[in-house]
Amino acid sequence: GTVRLSKIIGLQEALKIILPGGAVNAKKAKKIGLVDKVIPSFESFPGQHTFWRGVTAFAKSKLWGKPTRVYTRPNKTWGDYFLNSTSIGNWMVGREAARGLDKMAKGRYPGPYFALDSTINAVSASHLDAEKLEAKYFGKLGGSSQSKALISLFKMMEGSKKFQEKCGGEGISPKKVGIVGAGVMGSQIAVLCAKKGLKVYIRDIKQQFVDKGVGLVASTFNAQVAKKRMSQEKANSKIALVTGGTGVEGFRDCDLIIEAAVELMPLKKKIFKELEKVTKPECVLATNTSSLSITELASVLENPSRCVGIHFFNPVGKMPLVEVIRCPSTSHDMVATGYRFALKLGKVPVICNDCPGFVVNRILGIYMGEAVKLAMEGCKLPFVDDALLEFGMPMGPFRLMDEVGLDVAAHVAPVLENGLGERYKSDPRYAELIKSNPQFLGKKTGAGFYKYNAKGKQGPLNSVFVRKLNNLVTSNSNASKKAIKDRCVMVMLNEACMILEENMVNCPEDLDLAMVMGTGFAPFTGGLLSYADFRGIPSIVKRMEWLEKRCGTRFKPHKTLVKMAKDGTRFFPDRPDPKKVRQIPIKECPRSKL
Template sequence: MIYQGNALSVANNGEGIAILTFDLKDESINKLSGAVIRELQEAVKAIQSEQGLKGLLITSAKDVFIVGADITEFHGMFAKDEEFLVNMNQEVHALFNAIEDLPFPTVTAINGLALGGGCEVTLTTDFRVMAEKAQIGLPETKLGILPGWGGCVRLPRLAGADNAIEWIAGGSQNKADAALKNGVVDAVVPAERLEAAALDMLDRANAGELNYQARRDEKRGPLKLNAIEQMMTFETAKGYVAGKAGPHYPAPVEAIKVIQKGAGEGRERAQAIEAKAFAKLAKTDVCFNLVGLFLNDQLVKKKGSKYEKQAAAVERTAVLGAGIMGGGIAYQSAYKGTPILMKDIKEEAIQLGLKEARKLLSKQVERGKLTTEKMAEALSNIRPTLSYGDFGEVDLVVEAVVENPKIKGSVLGEVEAQVGENTVLTSNTSTISITRLAQNLKRPENFCGMHFFNPVHKMPLVEVIRGEKSSDAAVAATVAYARKMGKTPIVVNDCPGFLVNRVLFPYFGGFSLLVEQGADFERVDKVMEKFGWPMGPAYLLDVVGMDTAVHANEVMAEGFPERMAREGKTAIQVMFENDRLGQKNGKGFYGYEEDRKGKPKKVSDDQAHALVKQVVAGQKEFGDDEIIARMMVPLCLETVRCLEDGIVGTPAEADMALIYGIGFPPFRGGALRYIDATGVAAFVELADKLSAELGPLYAPTDKLREMASRGESFYGDETRSTQHQA
């Protein structure tokens, strides 16, 4: 044994080949923590000292190669100054350069995921052999940083600037065939032949068949592009990527600039440029929040996995109510491999549901994500029916009929009599109390909420709602089914609107108050979109539908009358009463025309502005910051209340639900992280100022005041106070 550590070992295979194996003890994956990097430094020194070696093979003993750096260390590490971060990266550059400069050929056998720092490890060797099902990529820009361990230097020199820009700016995971086509790997083989193929490559390099020194020269020298080619490549890419990424995500464009600045330089100079840019991005609020988002997502997945392990198998399901929603649920289940019955009382509704599923599957075929054979297989997983004939065989039922408590209650009672004793019943309700819907059920312990967001195929969140009598088994089975469907389930407790809608409607309440006091709704939309929302509140209401919004608002007003009940009409009610339902009938706060792709495109509508004047009680000018405060404070406060009331278990789950459910700007990290960034005390002060004028919707809770007085935050040590910019 040449070297033995906790995360990696190096052994001589008896033929002069050093085999460096990553195998992090007590973990299911390999990741590059600070401790692992220190071990790699020791291992490389041991390799350099070993006599008689004629090659190095880097491999993994786990199902993955290396998933990247240990992101749990990022917040603590990035809190240090830029000089520390530059020096840290330069230390890793020195280590990776030492691997690249070993006096014999080197190869990496990529058996599974090789992402981020894991991908950068593979780029240090002369050659790369990849298993057919492995994936590789540099996803750092998704965390608000850029590849800092040589990715911006080596990848362009191996794959060409265009390919490198696409991989790095997009942050994608790439399959083996794409990696081979782009020149990132040298061979793709079945997994069982991976090590043999890698060793063969070393033999061929030592025999002079493969020129490993030429490969090194290519990686260590400048990019082979003349001045005009550089300008064409980089300037075009910067414009395109800036448009795609938007103004709130600087990392993708910064990565292109780093590749451009380093293009004419040798290895070390280019790496110094990369290290400096990495350090600068690591200190931004965007990076801090996106790293926090990743950690929150990991926590949510861990909780989901825990429920899944406790769940009974869900192998056959059913959806009640076809139509668009039922068809969307049926599609998602069938596409992900769980057969589903789709029942309705009307044949035309069944046909509508099948049409929706067929349309969504056809789009997957058009995009090349599905073969026609796989589409046929998915469609065969959907069995339309007008009767309860086969319901005795299903493990879980999703009720997705109209949002009416009497109708839902009746349908649930009816289906309960048709299913097995252990079948889990769920309701896809967005507002109606699960405890209330369970009142007439004989087995309320088998019942919980399963709230999908529209459109089902696009929205990642599913709220799993625990009623007063819902059992752990019912909740676990529902979480397991949601995960099987490719969704992110978050378990919440029952209350009007549950978590997401309960938090969303105070935001709409803030909007209604602004409009009443004279704010132009189109300007409010522009300000909130500039703030980072995918659409402003008026546009969002048009997408949700005014009838849905009015109904949900009534539920909220009944449940939380002190802060959500309103006297007099709101702009939303005026739209509803004038049959301006939004996108569904082509007119709401905006008018709608079809664009070239046949999708609704909003246009300003004078009639909408005239109708809104009915509710305008004053004429006040609002600055952008004031609009943001008036919109965000009620939403954030309701999130706080949901956490305090035990509706949601943790700040991480609350923030992830808002990001996945209503498109809260990811780079701002979620409502509770937004409060932390503002500073709890500063946020309470702002809320008090607004509530003095606008009432209970803006009033902080007692517990939030206590947190402010004690200098506490929702995320504890992770928090750093920053100033949000509009």
């Protein structure tokens, strides 16, 4: 807690744990003096006796040995002594931490401000007074909307681990995985599989592509060795898990195969037919497609119950969400195996039914489309991006399109339009602009809406491209940031209601989890539907009706929302009443007297 931790490990180390809400592993905990002894893990003993003997011996030494020191971490250097054990040093540490708070809290999370104030106070206050302040702050934060939202999110993440409940089947936890295509996605999936101890066979059409993919695995683990995060021996054992080739022999004993070849339906069909012949009947045949129909792909199989979509996001190592897509023919067991595979890789899986764009790209598609409409109405791009950053998105929509690739986003738009309707229609002049400027496809080409340096760091607006875009603009929009935020969020909300109505996800929780984990949707709101609950459905409906009159029928509130407003219901009726919780604005947070 904020009162005792600094007394045990010193202010400097304590703040490193308290402010970001971080965790330390056993080795680090011992090093910084947080724990007195580390006993090898329970699993490393054949029987339980040695473990418990170790624990008992240690406990006895504590009970009948010398009393525990209050501050167990010795100040190793004079610098340590100065910063941890003098008031001026404590003041400097606290001030340095306060400076970093705004960046850490992103103007949204009050917790770190209260925690810092309480920790600093505890350095000089009496133990009782310090605990009183800690309790007061804890009570205040615990009642905030941010706290309720983050707790709901945590519960949803915990709930996602219960695979039997989610999948309705048992499946198996795959031991050997096959990957088709050693490109951007296939090679990253191979790295992650090896990291988690799974055997992999990766196949591509040419040996040089295979070598490149397998090479990524080797270079990733060797880089860990260079950074002293892994022993060479362990890295070698991970690297040895991944083999590859141009043939299909390596697929014979796989429990799950994920296809990550180029995004072409005829090619994927051919691969699936071939896989069905060479694999064992219980092996899951999965695809990583981001836009093609899983149902159509399954139709080429003699046993279509084997086909599942397992949609990873790029970069695979960083993005927590995996959409597990079932089509009408997919069996519960195959879904369960796909789901357990994602869990094994440390991901948050969300099951959805087969529809264009699945959940995340379907909602992001409409969001990006709205941003482009705002640009075509004359809104300045950084103004739109700022508005959505203020809302709590991890990056603005234009910055996001640069990240995804302008060509990729433009390629997905017609797929969504064909499958879902007019609301996804984009201005053909905009599509033409992207097509005729292959040098401006976003981060990967060094410029899109913004410019990027060689390391991929965002620079200023790309004035050449923006000028071309501005030539297409006919009006001069004066949309406020509030209107921009509402337009972008409310089109997403309407789409989310359609997804629920079509039963594309099991429950509203799954949709919110997918939004936060797959798009970074403002986590302190708990997700898109939680946000709507918190803002109040009747007020949302009113705002949408206002937008409908001015901007078009895509804002006509979905009938689910209208009914909910009329009946006074919410998406999450079991959660605390949003009227009784309050968002704590950052300006109300204590600023430590430093």
